[in-house]
Amino acid sequence: EADIYQTPRYLVIGTGKKITLECSQTMGHDKMYWYQQDPGMELHLIHYSYGVNSTEKGDLSSESTVSRIRTEHFPLTLESARPSHTSQYLCASSGTGGQGEQYFGPGTRLTVT
């Protein structure tokens, strides 16, 4: 079944650690996105990619980085985690055949202590 996956679902980590949040999709989509969402708050786009080797920063400034080496894989990395990075991170994808609708993964809840 075509889907979008995020791992880990929950992560508690200490300040200064390097972390990578994984996002993979089996939907054959060319576009992928990362959003940051604080509890009960709106979504903020932090990164997006329209294809392999193409990445752009979103509306919300973020210290994270992304890469897109394979179509199906769009990992997000924080080189040195800080408590201000505590949030939920949502990955999404969309294809050229639709009307721009995005399909979301289950999210990663990150807590930096």
Next chain:
Amino acid sequence: AQSVTQPDIHITVSEGASLELRCNYSYGATPYLFWYVQSPGQGLQLLLKYFSGDTLVQGIKGFEAEFKRSQSSFNLRKPSVHWSDAAEYYCAVGAGSARQLTFGSGTQLTVLP
């Protein structure tokens, strides 16, 4: 630039009652409109979408939405709410498959027994 306003931060309804969640958008051309639902700790699930044709669109879980160009609105409705509908609802606007989505700030729905 496109924008979305969801005027109601929180709505409470009794189970079995009807529901209407409001969404107003700002966009210069014909918009692509979406409603998503998010349960606690989960990603967003697409409920329905509109991009052309019949202004009343049907979605999953018994939801429908009506596009009204004159009012720049895309309100979500359900005739009879179930306790499982309690969640956060997001309206979004886009410009087709080549563009990003802009999300509203969300409406939290509480369902009373």
